[in-house]
Amino acid sequence: MAANTADREHRSTKTPALGLRLLLLAALSVILLVVDHRQNHLDAVRKAIGATVYPLRVIVDAPVSSWRWFRENTATRNELLLEMSRLNAERLLTHARLQRFTALESENARLRAMLDATGKVRDQVQVAEIMSVSANPFRHILVINKGSRDGVFNGQAMIDADGVVGQVIEAGLLSSNGVLISDPDHALPVEVNRNGLRTIAVGTGDFDRLELPFLPNNADIELGDLLVTSGLGGAFPPGYPVAIVDSVTRIPQGPFAEVTARPAARLNQVREIMLIWSAAKEDPADATVPAAEETASPEPEPTGGDN
Amino acid sequence: MNASRRLPVLICIIVALTLAIVPMPDWASPYRPDWAVLTLIYWSMSMPRTYSVGTAWITGIVLDVAHGTLLGQHALALAFVTYLTTKFHLQLRVFPMSQMTATVLALLAIYQFILFWINGVAGTYADAVAYWGPLISGTLLWPLVAHFFSGIRYRNTRTS
Numbered sequence: 184m185a186a187n188t189a190d191r192e193h194r195s196t197k198t199p200a201l202g203l204r205l206l207l208l209a210a211l212s213v214i215l216l217v218v219d220h221r222q223n224h225l226d227a228v229r230k231a232i233g234a235t236v237y238p239l240r241v242i243v244d245a246p247v248s249s250w251r252w253f254r255e256n257t258a259t260r261n262e263l264l265l266e267m268s269r270l271n272a273e274r275l276l277t278h279a280r281l282q283r284f285t286a287l288e289s290e291n292a293r294l295r296a297m298l299d300a301t302g303k304v305r306d307q308v309q310v311a312e313i314m315s316v317s318a319n320p321f322r323h324i325l326v327i328n329k330g331s332r333d334g335v336f337n338g339q340a341m342i343d344a345d346g347v348v349g350q351v352i353e354a355g356l357l358s359s360n361g362v363l364i365s366d367p368d369h370a371l372p373v374e375v376n377r378n379g380l381r382t383i384a385v386g387t388g389d390f391d392r393l394e395l396p397f398l399p400n401n402a403d404i405e406l407g408d409l410l411v412t413s414g415l416g417g418a419f420p421p422g423y424p425v426a427i428v429d430s431v432t433r434i435p436q437g438p439f440a441e442v443t444a445r446p447a448a449r450l451n452q453v454r455e456i457m458l459i460w461s462a463a464k465e466d467p468a469d470a471t472v473p474a475a476e477e478t479a480s481p482e483p484e485p486t487g488g489d490n
Numbered sequence: 491m492n493a494s495r496r497l498p499v500l501i502c503i504i505v506a507l508t509l510a511i512v513p514m515p516d517w518a519s520p521y522r523p524d525w526a527v528l529t530l531i532y533w534s535m536s537m538p539r540t541y542s543v544g545t546a547w548i549t550g551i552v553l554d555v556a557h558g559t560l561l562g563q564h565a566l567a568l569a570f571v572t573y574l575t576t577k578f579h580l581q582l583r584v585f586p587m588s589q590m591t592a593t594v595l596a597l598l599a600i601y602q603f604i605l606f607w608i609n610g611v612a613g614t615y616a617d618a619v620a621y622w623g624p625l626i627s628g629t630l631l632w633p634l635v636a637h638f639f640s641g642i643r644y645r646n647t648r649t650s
Contacts, residue, residue, distance in 0.1 A: 201542060201543065201573065201576055201577065202573075204542075204543050204544065205543050205569060205570065205573040208543055208544070208547045208565070208566075208569045209566055209569065209570070211547075211562070212547070212562035212563075212565050212566035212569070213562065213566070214562075215560075215561045215562035215565070216560050216561065216562040216563060216566070216608065216612075218561075219560050219561040219562065220560055220612055225561055228561065229555055229561065232551060232552060232555040233555050235552065236507075236511075236552060236555055236556050239504070239507060239508050239511065239556070240511065242508055243508055243511055243512050243513070247513070315511055315513060316513060317511070317556075317557055317558055321559070321609060321614050321620065322557060322558050322559060322614075324557070324558035352558075353558075360558055362558075367614060368613075368614060388620075390516070451516060
C-alpha cells in the first residue's frame with residue numbers, strides 16, 4: 184500500500200523526465216547504429232561488452248560439455264572397441280587417399296615449376312571448439328573458444344571436415360565470433376570444380392541452402408556440381424569445397440537462372456571447426472595468376488562477406 | 491533493503507539473457523520467446539521507478555553483442571517498449587490477465603516491428619516467420635512468466 188502511494192506521488196514529477204531519458208537513449212542508439220553500420224570503430228566496445236557476455240556463454244555451454252564429458256567417461260568397453268575399429272578403418276582409407284595425394288601434389292609442384300608459377304603452400308590449421316551458435320535467424324553467428332591470444336584474426340576462414348563453414352568477424356581475446364556461409368549477409372566467391380565457372384554463393388538464412396544469384400540462363404551448371412572456394416575474395420584460400428548444386432531452374436524470360444546449392448559442411452551439426460592460416464596470402468607473386476584469369480569472367484569481384 | 495530488493499531482479503535479467511543465447515533445436519528456434527522483453531515489461535510495470543528505460547537500454551546493448559546484431563538495435567527496441575510500459579504501468583497493473591496478455595502482445599509486436607524496421611534500413615532481410623514466431627510464443631508464455639515473477643516479487647517484499 185505504502186509503495187503504491189509513493190509511486191503516485193512521484194509519478195507527476197517523473198513522467199517528463201522519463202520521456203527525456205527515452206529521447207536521449209534513442210538518440211544514442213541511433214548514433215551507435217549508424218556508426219556501427221558504416222565503420223568498424225566500435226570493435227573495442229563490442230570486445231569489452233563481449234567479455235562480460237563470456238561467462239554467460241560458459242554457463243550455457245556447461246550442460247552440453249559436461250554431458251559430453253560424462254558420455255566419454257562412461258562409454259562401455261564395447262562402444263570404445265567399436266569406435267576404435269571404425270576410426271582405424273577410416274584412418275586406413277584416408278591414408279590410402281593421402282598416398283595418391285602426395286603423388287599428385289609432387290606432380291602439381293613439378294608442373295607449376297615448369298610453368299614458372301608459384302607453388303602452392305600448405306595451409307596451417309588449428310582446431311577450435313564451438314561454444315554457441317546464435318539463435319537469431321537474421322544473423323548466423325557462432326562463437327568459438329579461440330581468440331586473438333591464439334592468433335585468430337578478423338576475416339580468417341573456418342572449415343570443418345567436409346567444407347567451408349564461415350569466417351571470423353570479431354576476434355575477441357578469449358573467444359571469437361564467426362559468421363556462417365548461410366548468413367543472409369554473407370557472400371562467398373566460388374567456382375564450379377568441373378569447369379572453373381566463377382560465381383558468388385550467397386547465404387539465405389537457411390542452414391541447408393545457398394543461392395547462386397548471378398548465373399545467366401546459359402551458364403554451364405548442373406545438378407550435383409561441386410562448388411569450391413576460388414580464393415578471389417582474399418578471405419578464403421582456394422580449393423576448399425563449399426556446396427553441391429541441388430537445384431537449377433532456368434527462367435527463359437529472366438536474365439538469371441535460379442540456382443541453389445547445399446553446403447558441404449554440416450553447418451548446424453558441427454562441434455569443432457578448423458581455423459586456417461593461409462600461407463599463400465602473403466605471397467605477392469601469387470596475385471598475378473588469378474588476375475590473368477579475371478579477364479575471362481564478367482563477374483564483379485565480391486567481398487568475402489560483410490564487415 | 492534496496493540492494494536485497496534489486497538482486498533477484500538482476501538475476502532474472504541475467505537468466506533472461508542466458509535463455510536468449512541457449513542453443514535450441516532447429517524446429518524450435520524460430521519460436522524462441524524474447525525473454526528479455528517479457529522480463530523487462532514485468533519489472534518496469536511493477537517497479538517503474540527502479541527499472542525503466544535505462545535498465546532496458548543496457549540489457550539491449552548486451553543482447554546486441556550476444557546476438558551479433560547492430561549495436562543499438564535491441565537497445566532501442568527494448569527502451570521504447572519499456573517506456574510505454576512505464577508510462578502506462580498504473581493502467582496495466584489493474585488489468586485482468588486476459589487484457590494484460592493482449593497488451594503484452596501489442597508491446598511485443600511493437601518490439602518486433604522496431605527490430606524489423608532497423609533490419610530493413612540496414613539491409614538485412616529474413617523470413618516473416620522469424621518475426622511472428624517469438625510474438626506467438628511470448629504471448630502464450632506471458633501468464634506463466636507473470637505468475638512466476640509475481641511469486642518472486644511477493645516473497646521479496648514480504649522478507650524486506
